[in-house]
Amino acid sequence: MVRRAFLLFSCLWLFSGCGKSEPVIKIGFVAPLSGDQAAHGEDLRRGAELAIEQAQARGPIIPGFSVVLVPVDDARNPAQAVSGAKRLAADPHVLAVVGHLNSSCTKPASAIYHEARLLQISPVSSNPEISRQGFDTFYRICPTDDLQGPAAARFAIQRLGARRIFVLDDMTTYGRGLANEFVRAAKASGAEILGHEGITQGEKDFTPVLTKIKGLDPDLIYFAGMFPEAALLVQQKLKLGLRAKFLGGDGLFEQALITLATPAAAEGIYLTTLGGDIRQLPTAKLFIEAFEKKYGPLGAYSSYGYEATNLALEAIRRAGKKSRSAVLSAMREIKEYPGILGTHIFDSRGDTMIRTIGVYTVHDGQFQFVEASN
Amino acid sequence: MSAGDLFLQQVLNGLTLGFVYALIALGYTMVYGIIQLINFAHGEVFMVGAYAGLTVLLMIGGQGSAAGLVAALGAAAVVCLLLGLAIERVAYRPLRSAPKLSALISAIGVSFILQNAVMLVYGAQDRYVPAALPASGWKFGAVTVTPMQAVIFGVSIALMVGLQALVYGTRLGRNMRATAQDPLAARLMGISVERVIASTFAIGSALAGIGGVLFGTYYSTINFHDGYLTGLKAFTAAVLGGIGNVPGALLGGVLLGLLEGLAAGYLSAQWKNVVAFAVLVLVLLLRPRGLLGERVAERA
Numbered sequence: 001m002v003r004r005a006f007l008l009f010s011c012l013w014l015f016s017g018c019g020k021s022e023p024v025i026k027i028g029f030v031a032p033l034s035g036d037q038a039a040h041g042e043d044l045r046r047g048a049e050l051a052i053e054q055a056q057a058r059g060p061i062i063p064g065f066s067v068v069l070v071p072v073d074d075a076r077n078p079a080q081a082v083s084g085a086k087r088l089a090a091d092p093h094v095l096a097v098v099g100h101l102n103s104s105c106t107k108p109a110s111a112i113y114h115e116a117r118l119l120q121i122s123p124v125s126s127n128p129e130i131s132r133q134g135f136d137t138f139y140r141i142c143p144t145d146d147l148q149g150p151a152a153a154r155f156a157i158q159r160l161g162a163r164r165i166f167v168l169d170d171m172t173t174y175g176r177g178l179a180n181e182f183v184r185a186a187k188a189s190g191a192e193i194l195g196h197e198g199i200t201q202g203e204k205d206f207t208p209v210l211t212k213i214k215g216l217d218p219d220l221i222y223f224a225g226m227f228p229e230a231a232l233l234v235q236q237k238l239k240l241g242l243r244a245k246f247l248g249g250d251g252l253f254e255q256a257l258i259t260l261a262t263p264a265a266a267e268g269i270y271l272t273t274l275g276g277d278i279r280q281l282p283t284a285k286l287f288i289e290a291f292e293k294k295y296g297p298l299g300a301y302s303s304y305g306y307e308a309t310n311l312a313l314e315a316i317r318r319a320g321k322k323s324r325s326a327v328l329s330a331m332r333e334i335k336e337y338p339g340i341l342g343t344h345i346f347d348s349r350g351d352t353m354i355r356t357i358g359v360y361t362v363h364d365g366q367f368q369f370v371e372a373s374n
Numbered sequence: 375m376s377a378g379d380l381f382l383q384q385v386l387n388g389l390t391l392g393f394v395y396a397l398i399a400l401g402y403t404m405v406y407g408i409i410q411l412i413n414f415a416h417g418e419v420f421m422v423g424a425y426a427g428l429t430v431l432l433m434i435g436g437q438g439s440a441a442g443l444v445a446a447l448g449a450a451a452v453v454c455l456l457l458g459l460a461i462e463r464v465a466y467r468p469l470r471s472a473p474k475l476s477a478l479i480s481a482i483g484v485s486f487i488l489q490n491a492v493m494l495v496y497g498a499q500d501r502y503v504p505a506a507l508p509a510s511g512w513k514f515g516a517v518t519v520t521p522m523q524a525v526i527f528g529v530s531i532a533l534m535v536g537l538q539a540l541v542y543g544t545r546l547g548r549n550m551r552a553t554a555q556d557p558l559a560a561r562l563m564g565i566s567v568e569r570v571i572a573s574t575f576a577i578g579s580a581l582a583g584i585g586g587v588l589f590g591t592y593y594s595t596i597n598f599h600d601g602y603l604t605g606l607k608a609f610t611a612a613v614l615g616g617i618g619n620v621p622g623a624l625l626g627g628v629l630l631g632l633l634e635g636l637a638a639g640y641l642s643a644q645w646k647n648v649v650a651f652a653v654l655v656l657v658l659l660l661r662p663r664g665l666l667g668e669r670v671a672e673r674a
Contacts, residue, residue: 033498034493034498035498035597035599036499036500036597036599038497038498038499039499039500168643171644197642197643197644198642198643198644199643199644200644200647202599202603203603204589204593204595204600204604205387205391205593205634205635206643207387207635208384208387208388208634208635208636208637208638208639208643208646209638209639209643211380211383211384211387211639212380212384212638212639212640214380214383215377215380228500228595228597231500231595232593232594232595235594238509239509239520240383241518256499256500259502260500260502260594260595262502262505262594
């Protein structure tokens with residue numbers, strides 16, 4: 001018994017040792033770091049990590065404090081996102097949050113950050129409803145789906161010549177929202193929507209709905225969802241011998257899509273992305289070099305993780321003290337922010353005015369930039 | 375494609391998934407039949423089987439072959455058989471005389487442990503499973519049966535026939551049936567009940583392992599939480615067919631697969647689970663013990 005107590009105490013002592021260091025400022029980072037979408041989350045996290053590392057190397061953000069990134073895993077699950085948000089909100093050292101990834105997580109979490117007067121910068125959650133809630137704590141550095149959906153519809157109709165379209169989504173805040181925007185714009189442009197159905201995230205067998213689509217023989221399948229389901233869809237589409245073209249949203253922009261689907265099945269699919277080709281942006285050149293030196297090939301969302309974290313750091317630097325309200329008012333004072341993706345000007349809802357939507361295709365197992373629209 | 379061809383294709387889609395459900399459902403039904411335990415870790419055993427198969431296919435390298443698939447199926451069966459034995463020994467046997475609820479909680483605990491262990495070893499992301507067999511298949515009109523689908527049908531039917539023969543034609547099978555009817559009386563007749571229970575876990579787990587490999591190679595991606603949803607569906611299949619009943623597991627699996635496939639194909643993909651589970655509720659209202667459930671011996 002004595003020995004057990006001793007062991008217990010030595011363990012406690014070991015763990016408590018971590019807490020005794022210089023004063024810290026924390027930036028929360030939330031994304032799916034486990035589960036099927038972990039590849040997306042990891043892309044974001046690396047960008048955020050690099051931003052913190054570079055800022056630290058340049059000297060303290062606020063004299064006397066060191067800044068640390070606190071990664072939290074929401075596993076793309078809204079319930080887990082809310083509990084993670086509550087944990088960050090309850091930690092007085094947290095001055096800003098970068099996240100979440102999925103709109104279905106960002107939306108409920110934003111209410112908690114708003115209540116805690118905590119600055120939230122969303123890197124890639126593109127559902128327009130989030131900023132329409134009117135939270136002054138919410139900022140977003142990517143274009144929204146009321147831009148992405150119509151851009152996708154324009155591309156489908158004008159460039160791919162699609163007249164008869166079947167629409168699938170993954171029934172999430174993001175997927176359903178984007179699909180509705182697409183359908184609205186496509187109908188307005190005269191395309192015929194043969195059907196609009198939802199699939200369930202995490203399931204594997206989409207052959208029944210694809211067989212049904214085969215019977216309708218559309219020109220194009222539009223899918224608003226994420227890459228794990230997209231990989232299965234294009235693969236099962238190939239097996240069923242469905243010839244329709246395939247267009248998806250930015251949730252497909254992830255190298256793992258091609259690995260999981262096989263390059264043969266992914267060949268020739270199209271997807272829209274938030275922002276254009278980052279490799280054509282002179283402002284992003286240094287970032288890409290530093291990133292690829294540290295981590296290897298650039299992840300699709302990494303630049304957004306980097307940009308959002310840098311913006312949070314800028315707000316903290318301008319606040320000059322460890323206070324959430326000071327950070328919020330400093331953020332409000334940032335009229336123009338020159339980032340690697342361009343110069344962000346935020347509208348009254350906290351959305352960026354950078355509104356470029358890109359289009360990519362897959363060729364020989366690689367994403368290839370097609371065009372960008374404003 | 376004509377409406378008839380589409381229907382045949384939908385039936386084929388449903389049957390393929392249904393046979394995989396049936397293979398997993400057997401494990402639920404056998405364990406329940408013997409000790410009235412819902413082994414919630416069974417879905418995770420299925421998932422471990424899929425990963426064991428993946429490991430073998432990766433070791434063989436490149437695009438797999440028929441021999442690779444056989445090796446993967448064998449390895450997964452052995453790994454899951456041992457895993458099933460270990461789970462029974464560690465998580466259930468010490469609780470044999472405890473209230474039923476304790477074993478249920480223990481089962482949920484084992485399922486978390488297995489999920490997280492696989493996540494730590496193989497990573498949290500989806501893994502691509504190399505195709506073991508060519509994608510080109512045999513054409514029947516406008517419907518194509520792929521070699522992998524043929525393997526799923528063949529292996530599942532062979533295993534179920536074998537299992538039926540084992541239960542009704544061997545000494546072990548007789549002991550299993552005796553234990554299911556009354557463990558105390560079986561023990562009095564000199565049957566080693568513990569050994570029978572362990573064998574049941576071993577056989578059920580090996581079948582789940584084989585199901586895991588078939589599932590992984592057919593759908594080509596696996597994830598550490600795949601055991602949850604598929605396990606839940608297989609459990610449903612077991613209940614639908616009449617839990618505790620071996621042919622019931624086959625019937626329930628095939629029926630659930632067909633229901634899901636046809637509901638997604640003809641009604642709406644987002645309502646397919648609602649339709650499948652509504653039918654389950656209906657069946658249970660009319661036949662509370664499942665479709666073939668009445669054959670289960672009533673315990674005193």
